[in-house]
Amino acid sequence: MTKLNVLTIAQAREKLRAGEITSVELTEACLKAADDAKTLNAVVHATPEIALEQAKAADARLAAGDAPDLCGIPLGIKDLFCTKGVASQAASGILEGFKPEYESTVTSQLFDAGAVMIGKLNMDEFAMGSSNETSVYGNVINPWRRDNDETALTPGGSSGGSASAVAADLCLAATGTDTGGSIRQPAAFVGITGLKPTYGRVSRWGIVAFASSLDQAGPMTKSVRDCAIMLGAMAGHDPKDSTSADLAVPDFEAMLTGDIKGQTIGIPKEYRMDGMPEEIEALWAEGRAMLEDAGATIVDISLPHTKYALPAYYVVAPAEASSNLARYDGVRYGHRAKLSHGDGITEMYEKTRAEGFGDEVKRRIMIGTYVLSAGFYDAYYNRARRVRALIKKDFEDAFEAGVDAILTPATPSAAFELGQEFDDPVQMYLNDVFTVTVNLAGLPGIAVPAGLDKQGLPLGLQLIGKPWEEGALMNVAQAIEDRAGFVSKPSKWW
């Protein structure tokens, strides 16, 4: 019998409902796998007691015939989500010891649907990073290695723990969040599927805020179908998040017919970057051929302001972060610095924040402070917001012209080595070049694994859809998944 932890949500759901396995057995398999995978550093706060309690409750629901899709399914939860009574630190030293008295809307919806939490997952501090190297818990290791090479690779970031945990089968799926590519880039780096929903589809309440106009939570799973199942449980209107949309949540899974005949897929010429590896270019061409094979019409399109997305992002996101992270002042929760005699409240703030935040977070808070400061607000922040409006309009024009979805590479490279020293912070930012436009425009985007590079590392394609049409978008992703036949798994070395 295959190990239970390698199952997809859809497979496990069937076995659970048929009574072939119990949630307790499934959960124990995941907890064991997680325990054996400490080297990966993906799970940072294991919650076996909670998991087993939830699993028992799920088994009772299954026995009673009251079993929603996620009933009894073990999930990993990114450390950015507040989980009641369980450490929720956003991988930051400043939230050391913080145990929320409340449950985020997403996790409470997942738990109401019967999901089981195996633990909290590692990430970049406050979701700021693309390699999971800014975490107070230390780096996450990608379960994938290059052929005949033991170099430790990044799982990407910021949802690196989620990516690594799902790829290594420590849980059946995980929650992620995506502000500039933090679900899609790590998903691509570990060969799994990751969806960033339309802004407003999933409640942000109880998720530690980074950049509120860009943040969106989404599923990271082993298949497109699992993405559809999990999004259904995460999505929906929440009165506690004023930006959450009051729209009905469709049955996403029912929309996965794999039939995309007659749809029009756009290929944006601006995503063909100078110096892009040939393998990425080749994968993109293969994706195009797969969609043609599925009966879609492929058209070349232009999104003229693409080039300005990253610079606009690196104004808007730090600006919002500097405001959101002002709350970490050593008064209400988390770390407070030891004060010297005579220190007043200003010294308390300054020392607390200097000790609690890591370098990248400090850098972004200060950049944000600068671009919002008197005399620079118009030149930086307002200009970036104007450019953002143009980026959004590029997409609107493409959709207006009849494009149903847009195909691009997910990342400009495969997973890279951990521990590379970049003397220029901008070099790390370039990881998000293909994903960040989607956040600025508030659109849904999905990364699907589509192949391996010549060193045996997974590569992903990205599809971008119309607002609120995650179902149609996942259906296009399904057409890719069906044709790519990506079944590779990292060979277990940990």
Next chain:
Amino acid sequence: MSIDTETARRVAKLARIKVEDADLPALAQDFNRILGFVEQLNEVDVEGVEPMTSVTPMRLKRRVDEVTDGGQQDKVLSNAPDAREGFFAVPKVVE
């Protein structure tokens, strides 16, 4: 435009993050690299373009103005580094 050490010091102060003098030059250099990257935005013609305020056009929901939550002083204070007699405690603010 270039950020000097003095500007870096001022920004750190505004952000309420203590930065040692010795670290200011490196910080200023980081700012210059990031802001240098952002300078590209000046190439874009934004004449007549309204700054984006909301991601999706939506009217904020309204609700009756009434108390819907509260009475949880213990929970509110449970994570405080220093809480006394039902209050958050901080160093003396006013002389």
